Structures are given as C-alpha cells and as structure tokens.
Amino acid sequence: MKIAVYPGSFDPITFGHLDVIARAAAVFDRVIVGVLINPRKTAASDSEARAVVVRDAVVENLGDLSDAVDVVTFDGLTVDFALDRGAGHIVRGLRAISDFESEIQMAHTNRKLAHGIDTVFFMTALEHSYLSSSLVREIAAFGGDVSGMVPAAVVRRLRA
Numbered sequence: 001m002k003i004a005v006y007p008g009s010f011d012p013i014t015f016g017h018l019d020v021i022a023r024a025a026a027v028f029d030r031v032i033v034g035v036l037i038n039p040r041k042t043a044a045s046d047s048e049a050r051a052v053v054v055r056d057a058v059v060e061n062l063g064d065l066s067d068a069v070d071v072v073t074f075d076g077l078t079v080d081f082a083l084d085r086g087a088g089h090i091v092r093g094l095r096a097i098s099d100f101e102s103e104i105q106m107a108h109t110n111r112k113l114a115h116g117i118d119t120v121f122f123m124t125a126l127e128h129s130y131l132s133s134s135l136v137r138e139i140a141a142f143g144g145d146v147s148g149m150v151p152a153a154v155v156r157r158l159r160a
C-alpha cells in the first residue's frame with residue numbers, strides 16, 4: 001500500500017491545497033494530511049480546529065477520493081510523522097519558482113534525516129497558483145471576500 005503524508009500549516013486550507021490533496025489521492029492509496037501543531041507560528045485557530053476545517057473541506061469537495069484521505073494533527077518532525085504512519089512519501093505543492101528554493105532545502109533535509117522517505121511535488125493548478133494562506137488571512141482580517149480562494153468550510157469558520 002502506497003501511503004503519503006501531506007504536512008502543512010493549513011492556516012487556512014486554500015483551493016490550492018485542496019487541489020494538491022485531490023491529485024495526491026489519485027496517485028497514492030492513502031494520503032494522510034498532517035496539520036502541524038506549531039507553537040512558534042501565530043495560528044488563526046488551533047491545530048485541531050484547522051484539522052476539522054480541512055476534514056470538512058475534503059469531504060465536501062473531493063467526492064469518492066475523500067475515502068483515501070485522512071486528516072490528523074501532528075507535532076515534531078515531518079519525517080517522524082511519516083515513519084509513524086508507515087508513509088514512504090511526503091507530498092508538497094509547488095506554486096512557483098519562488099517556492100522551489102525552500103522546498104528543495106526541506107526535501108533534501110528530510111531525505112538526510114530519513115533516507116527511505118522521498119518528497120513528491122505536485123504543481124499547484126495554475127488557477128490557484130497565486131493563492132497563499134497568509135494573503136487569505138490578511139484579506140479576511142480586513143473583511144474582504146475570500147470565497148473564491150478557500151473552500152466553504154473555511155468561509156463558515158471565518159464567519160463564526
């Protein structure tokens with residue numbers, strides 16, 4: 001069974017993340033989305049609340065593919081999370097060349113830490129490639145409309 005983890009902050013999940021989850025779920029038997037518990041980051045909501053939103057977004061948008069997706073929280077190293085879950089691959093999305101520099105550093109570091117685990121990149125769909133969680137947070141903070149950028153589950157959460 002080919003298992004992949006997809007780690008991230010998902011603060012909040014965007015249509016770009018959702019697109020990566022769907023494409024990963026079409027390739028791997030099981031995709032475990034890991035919502036990072038990171039005390040150093042200023043999270044708009046706590047990690048469990050972020051995970052609930054990710055779970056809702058997956059179920060509401062991915063149809064049958066959602067059966068292959070689990071959503072959990074994790075802390076510590078991504079490679080330890082992957083090893084704990086029996087995953088051989090880490091999934092990440094690449095929006096633009098600007099992502100590449102930090103992503104290749106992370107991929108090499110993770111490979112140094114755990115040789116058996118490879119990082120696989122999906123190119124975020126072009127229509128979502130401008131999206132970032134931080135921009136969504138900023139727009140939402142000023143009362144702007146983010147409904148075209150994030151799944152309905154996020155919009156509901158922001159309204160609440």
Ligand code: PNS
Pocket residue numbers: 007008009010036076077078079105106107109110
């Ligand atoms: O959504 P993000 O914030 O770009 O995700 C970053 C994430 C969670 C993938 C990265 O910060 C991470 O893997 N953190 C866990 C700690 C860790 O393993 N650090 C070493 C990575 S090289």
